[in-house]
Amino acid sequence: MTSSIFLDAPWEREDNNAYIARGGYSCAPAHSSGELxxxxxxxxxRGRGGAAFPTATKLEAVLAAAPPARPVLVANGAEGEPFSFKDRYLMRYRPHRVLEGLICCAAAVAADQAFVYTCDDRSAESLRAALRERDYPIPVSVVTSEHTYVAGEETAVVNRLSGGLGLPTDKPPRPFESGVHGRPTVVLNVDTLAQVAGLVHPTAAEDGTPASFLASVVSIAGEPALYELPEGTSVRELARDFAGQEATFSAVVMGGFFGGMVPLTDENQVALQFVPPPGSDTALGCASFFFVDEAQDCPVAAAADAAAYLSRHNARQCGPCVRGTATAAKALESLCTGKAAESIRDDFARWAEILPGRGACAVPDGVARLLRCLMTAFAPVVQTHLAGRCERCVDLTASGRRRSRFALTF
Ligand SMILES: Cc1cc2nc3c(=O)[nH]c(=O)nc-3n(C[C@H](O)[C@H](O)[C@H](O)COP(=O)(O)O)c2cc1C
Ligand code: SF4
Incomplete structure (x- = not known):
């Protein structure tokens, strides 16, 4: 596949001149709203921030609301998922692509102000440099925030940009109804905006379709890797490529913590696509993947660590989420230590049922999906953990690698 993002020099920051030389800014924002x-x-x-919501529908919602005030456009580069780094890649190395997408979408909804929101100083620096490199039709500000798991949830983004804390609030109202300082606001992920830029001016280096996506890939042992993949690639293919000759994987935690976990068997050819097939309980989410190494890692430990992470990093403001994630994390840990009772299956089933929709943001839904995946696709592994202590869990805990498994630096 021709790379439209990495180009010939993936680790070189593309400045304004280089971007223009390959067709950048040639159309933007010349498209009318209807054309875009x-x-x-x-x-x-579809949005690349996690929910795969249709981008056109989001823009249309603001237009349909016929707002009294001019809308605000926000590029969300918070990237709170601990093993995702594609957004930081784009902001640091392809800032103009993000900014072109931003002004195209801003023009489409007649926004008169735009923000790029990030928790990464190097991204902020690169974006501010890009903003100095050329004139933009509307004011664009780069705003930084503390890096927390929930800082990128859209109402948290709106709260922070309105001068408050970066914490989620109940919806409605959604940002398109009442966003930054009460104005109608469109929040789009920076990767989504980079895709918009690719769509409005297919250049020689691009094939003109959005069918590729950036995937952040990590495991407990290997070096993190960033891929640009055609949509539809099977998760097995990605695993093979990432593993090289070095490793085999038993499972993958998909889409950050929201996409569930799937076993990696030869039969399991889960296709990576933003709209999953009917009946699937996994999601591509923000396209970050944590591969569970067969020799050194354990799917139950990975699920327990994900739940523990969510329990430590939730915003502590919705009772069912605070209690639910902590209880689920504790129960999963009891499986790792061989102390769980058979009744844990009933507990998982109950929590998977009651947690979804019980918070201001989707963290409890993510935990519920992990539990559902464990009960269905990993039932035999759960059974082994009920039968006795898992040696791999013991080793992982003793080596201290569990607590640091999501501490990715990029
Ligand atoms: C807990 C939580 C954290 C989130 N963090 C991010 C984030 O860091 N970056 C992001 O773009 N979207 C994040 N989202 C999704 C946003 O709420 C929003 O849907 C997204 O920015 C919209 O952009 P998109 O339509 O382009 O995907 C998060 C959602 C939740 C529930
Ligand atoms: S659902 Fe959980 S993470 Fe989300 S705002 Fe409420 S307490 Fe925080």
Whole structure:
């Protein structure tokens, strides 16, 4: 596949001149609102921030609301998922692509102000440099925030940009109804915006479709890797490529902590696509993947560590989430230490049922999905952990690698 993001020099920051030389900013924001929406709809562009919501629909919602105030456009580069780094890659190395997408979408909804929101100083620096490199039709500000797990949830983004704390609040109202300082606001992930830029001006280096995506890939042992993949790639193919000759994997935690966990068997050819097939309980989410190494890691430990991470990093403001994630994390830990009772299956089933929708943000839904995956796709592994202590869990805990498994630095 021709790379439209990495180009020939993946680790070189693309400045304004280089971006223009390959066709950048040639159309933006020349597309009328209707034209841009048609392009996005035809391409079925889905948000890359986690929920895969159709981007055109989000823009249309603001237009349909016929707001009294001019809307605000926000590029969300918070990237709170601990093993995702594709957004930071784009902001640091391809800032103009993000900014072009931003001004195209801003023009489509007649926004008169835009923000790029990030928790990464190097991204902020690169974006501010890009903003100095050329003139933009509307004011664009780069705003930084503390790096927390929930800082990138859209209402948290709106709260922070309105001068408050970066914490989620109940919806409605959604940002398109009442966002930054009460104004209608469109929040789009920076990767989504980079895709918009690719769609509005297919250049020689691009094939004109949004069918590729950036995938952040990590495991407990290997070096993190960033891939640009065609949509539809099987998770097995990705695992093979990432493993090289070095490793085999038993499972993968998908889409950050929201996409569930799938076993990696030869039969399991889960296709990586933003709209999962009917009946699937996994999601591509923000396209970050934590591969569970067969020799050194354990799917139950990975699920326990994910739940423990969410329990430590939730915003501590919704009772069911605070209690639910902590209880689930504790129960999963009891499986790792061989202390769980058979009744844990009933507990998992109950929590998987009651947790979804019980918080201001989707953290409890993510935990519920992990539990559902464990009960269905990993039932035999759970059974082994009920039968006795898992040696791999013992080793992992003793080596201290469990607590640091999601401490990725990029
Ligand atoms: C707990 C939580 C954390 C989130 N963190 C991010 C984030 O760091 N970056 C992001 O773009 N979206 C994040 N989202 C999703 C945003 O709420 C929002 O859906 C997204 O920014 C919209 O952009 P998109 O439509 O382009 O995906 C998060 C959602 C939740 C529930
Ligand atoms: S659901 Fe959980 S993580 Fe989300 S805002 Fe409430 S307490 Fe925080």
């Amino acid at each position: 929406l048609a392009v996005l709809r035809d391409a079925d562009l």
